[in-house]
Amino acid sequence: MSLADACLTCGACCASYRVSFYWGEATGAPQGHVPSELTESFHPHLLCMQGTNQREPRCIALVGAIGEQVSCSIYPDRPSPCREFAMSIDGSNPYCDKARAKYGLLPLISVHEVA
Numbered sequence: 001m002s003l004a005d006a007c008l009t010c011g012a013c014c015a016s017y018r019v020s021f022y023w024g025e026a027t028g029a030p031q032g033h034v035p036s037e038l039t040e041s042f043h044p045h046l047l048c049m050q051g052t053n054q055r056e057p058r059c060i061a062l063v064g065a066i067g068e069q070v071s072c073s074i075y076p077d078r079p080s081p082c083r084e085f086a087m088s089i090d091g092s093n094p095y096c097d098k099a100r101a102k103y104g105l106l107p108l109i110s111v112h113e114v115a
């Protein structure tokens with residue numbers, strides 16, 4: 001597996017953080033693309049992915065086993081926070097490292113160095 005495919009055997013961020021975004025990104029809005037039925041209201045102007053606004057988050061759209069094999073069932077239509085969340089190849093995204101650590105996964109920089 002290449003480093004570029006690391007997310008396919010991880011998925012930790014999809015089960016670590018609240019994924020919230022402007023309501024206009026969902027299909028309930030004229031130009032929206034995120035399936036509204038997979039979201040819930042979080043704030044007057046914000047939605048979040050179902051399953052992510054809870055003590056042990058896990059996005060409803062995450063398929064598979066974290067740390068083994070995962071996919072996003074709405075990948076082409078995922079909301080902006082997911083598109084902007086970068087894997088921490090060079091240690092640049094501590095939230096990626098932190099999410100991986102929560103599931104007992106090494107930071108990607110360590111995986112890359114031992115590969």
Ligand code: SF4
Nearest residue numbers: 007010011013087096
């Ligand atoms: S925690 Fe990092 S490596 Fe894991 S799926 Fe998210 S971005 Fe990819």
Ligand code: SF4
Nearest residue numbers: 014059061062072082
């Ligand atoms: S929408 Fe997809 S990429 Fe975003 S948190 Fe959910 S499973 Fe992860």
